[in-house]
Amino acid sequence: MDAFFEDISANNVPTPPTQTTGPQPAQTTGPNNEFEELLSRSTQKLYPGCDMTTLEFTTEISHIKALHKITDAGFNKILALLQKACSPSKGYNFPSSYYEIKKTYKKIGLGYESIHACINDCFLFWGSEDNLKMPNCPICKASRWKDPKKTKGKKVANKVVRYFPLTPRLQRMFNTKHIAKWMTWHATGQSKENGKMNHPCDGKAWKYFDMMKPEFSGDPRNVRLGLAADGFNPFGMMSQNYSMWPVILTTYNTPPSMCMKETSLMLTMLIPGPKSPAKDIDVYLQPLIKEIQELWKGVWTKDSATNTLFQMKAAVLWTINHFSARSSLSGWSGQGYYACPTCNEGTPSMAVKSKIVYVGHRRFLRTKHPLRSKFKEFYGNPESKPKPRNFTEMDIQLQISKVFKCFPGKHPDIAKKP
Known part of the structure; x- marks a missing residue:
């Protein structure tokens, strides 16, 4: 903590940026x-x-x-x-x-910011002045407040989300000298051995993003983020049915020895229970998505390593979670006949005694592989189908355009809708 203040106090007066474009940050006086x-x-x-x-x-x-x-x-x-x-x-x-x-x-x-939420996960009382003043959820009409007979004094909200702003913490990383110098490591620390991956910057996804967004990757100080979310029981008693969902971001600019440390994991949101938000997690992620959109445009930040100001941008490259949590974050169900998001409508599945099982993975073998012709070991059938086709971005957008209107929330009237 003291090291942080020593770093920023030593460079309290920032020098103007030497090579920047666009509007300059307002100069403060006093x-x-x-x-x-x-x-x-x-x-x-x-x-x-x-x-x-x-x-x-x-x-x-x-x-x-x-x-x-x-x-x-x-x-x-x-x-x-x-x-x-x-x-x-x-x-x-x-x-x-x-x-x-x-x-x-x-x-x-x-x-952190305390944001009131609908008890049925339909709506956040957040954003505009009208939303902040609403006494009832505009979707399911549930009251925003707990029963006044059960609470004393001022009104108490039924559900409160804790949101920890991201921008000041990213700026603080650049305000600290010993961290700021490592925020560009990914540009010079890539593996020199072909095919060896020591850090996500050696992977295809990272390089593809750099190729598609050259204006972002042009400045190595721009921040690459990974998002993780999952539920846990905060009370430590498995008999109590309660699930709280933290949403955590980590920066991948720094070397592996730093980016995976506990101190690099930034809690950005606590979504309360008692039930999992499931598909309604989109309702709760609105403040985080809005801030990430602002960070994509850039915010002025002091770089203590070079003693200059620059427009820091940030992007979420991927999410990290198990398959069940992935269903909530992506909107693609992890159950049913099309549970595999990669195979999509070509998911090799079939019904066996009221259960859905996933078979037919020999399709991914080469055409003349000997295992394809065997049938005794594989539910009595040889495999002649090709592997599922690759789905392009246009294919996915076409599928999304056919999705019917979804209603958020867990109110009984909404739950009955298909």
């Missing part, structure tokens, strides 16, 4: 009060003669709160006791409350 406050905390000692800074103490005590599941009220009482025992008049600099700590994290870029 001191940045929030930055100055954070910088002072990163250098301010907890008390005279102490080796720990105020920011280090704040981080450590917040970690203890999370590990031991201390409530906010209990945590505030601990801080109040510290304030009473070690008053600021004696030179001690303890945070006054957990609310103050959260405000500090939000200034660093570690905050």
Whole structure:
């Protein structure tokens, strides 16, 4: 944490970009009060003669709160006791409350947005002013709020999505010198051995993307992302039927030793349960998709490695998930006669005693392969069919154009629709 502030404070005044096109970022005047406050905390000692800074103490005590599941009220009482025992008049600099700590994290870029959602996964009360003020879901008419008889004080939303903005975290990677210098590694760290893959930048998908989008790949600082999503039980009890879905992004600009570290995995969204969002995950991904679209156009960012400003762009190259989660993210069902997204309508499947099984994989062998002619070992039939054809982008778009209108949500009236 302190290394981050040392890096950005050493280069607090960015130099204008030397070779950039398009509109220049607006120049700000006057001191940045929030930055100055954070910088002072990163250098301010907890008390005279102490080796720990105020920011280090704040981080450590917040970690203890999370590990031991201390409530906010209990945590505030601990801080109040510290304030009473070690008053600021004696030179001690303890945070006054957990609310103050959260405000500090939000200034660093570690905050999140709370977005209300329909209890039936139909709609997000997000975006326009009209959406933010709606008391009921416009699709299934369910109330946005919990029963006031069961809650005290202000209204409580039935379902809340936590969204962690992506742009400030990507910018912070370039604001830190020891990370910024590795954000262009993929352009020079490709494997020198033919056919050997040490990093995704050695793969065909990466190279094909570079060929199709030369304006993006022209600047190696542009960020390549992978998206992963899956459900888990946050309560650790398998008997409790609850599924929460985190959505995680990781950057692939850095070498393998960095991009797969836990510190490189960025939580961008927490989709609450109790049930899996399934096909309605598209409803929840709207804020993330909108931000990624903005990042595709570019945002001005300070590069501490070169001490210049540039327009940082980002693109999601692929998703990482098992087959069930893939069904939710892609919209292609992982069940039924056409479960294979690669084979598409040519999926080798058949019904066996009310079950659908996937057979006929000998189709992928060469035409005169000896296994094709054997039948005793393979449900009594030789294999003469060719492998399923490759589906072009135009073929897929034509299939999508034939899909009937889908209604999001799990309301009983909507669930009855085909």
